[in-house]
Amino acid sequence: xxxSPTTPPAAPTGERADLxxxxxxxxxxxxxxxxxxTDEQAAQRPTASELTLxxxxxxxxxxxxxxxxxxxxxxxxxxxxxxxxxxxxxxxFRMTDGETLAELLDRYREVAERTDDLVRTLPDxxxxxxxxxxxxxxxxxxxxxxxxxxxxxxxxxxxxGHADIxxxxxxxxxxxx
Numbered sequence: 001x002x003x004s005p006t007t008p009p010a011a012p013t014g015e016r017a018d019l020x021x022x023x024x025x026x027x028x029x030x031x032x033x034x035x036x037x038t039d040e041q042a043a044q045r046p047t048a049s050e051l052t053l054x055x056x057x058x059x060x061x062x063x064x065x066x067x068x069x070x071x072x073x074x075x076x077x078x079x080x081x082x083x084x085x086x087x088x089x090x091x092x093f094r095m096t097d098g099e100t101l102a103e104l105l106d107r108y109r110e111v112a113e114r115t116d117d118l119v120r121t122l123p124d125x126x127x128x129x130x131x132x133x134x135x136x137x138x139x140x141x142x143x144x145x146x147x148x149x150x151x152x153x154x155x156x157x158x159x160x161g162h163a164d165i166x167x168x169x170x171x172x173x174x175x176x177x
Contacts, residue, residue: 012120019149020119026156027112030060033163033175034101042101046169053166054095054104056159061108062092063155067148068115071122075132119149 012020034042034053042054069077079085095104125146131137143151164175 015125015146016119019146019153020116023115023119023149023153023156024112026153026160027108029175030057030156030160030163031105031108033160033167034105036173037101037167037170039095039100041170042104043095044166044170046166049162049166050093051162051166052093052095053163053170054099054101055093056163056166057101057104057108058095058099059093060156060159061104061111064108064115064152065111067152068111068118070129070143071118071127071145071148074129078132078134115149115152125149 011017034057037053039054042057043052045052066078079088095101122145126144128142128144128147131141131143133139160175167173167175
């Protein structure tokens, strides 16, 4: 049964519901970590790392958007490994002058909504694309939509952990505990 403009699509079940719930949970942990921060706090580097809380939000949004573009358009959506592309990748970890935490969170919400819509509507999670040529990918490898979504989920969870450390260093607040 298909949906019409007056009938909402059926809620996802099974694997798609699990993917959406898990990805949503990790996104929540990451964004909860930055609640109540000023732009100045979000841009601070409180540890020896280059990471900032605003930069992590920006990076996760850019990375998720890039992987979704990969699913839709193939390896050309991933960018290159040349010096300029790598500099752009590094800049995606930084909260630059003029960026606000609120703007970064809004962009992340937009990316998340697009990803969630794709999870709900993609005809087949086994749909795959060839990975771009890069030293960190095996030659000739392909990733399915499922594998890409699991990668985005792992990336989000990893950076939520980084965010916890940064936030606790800034003002002692912990996401859990």
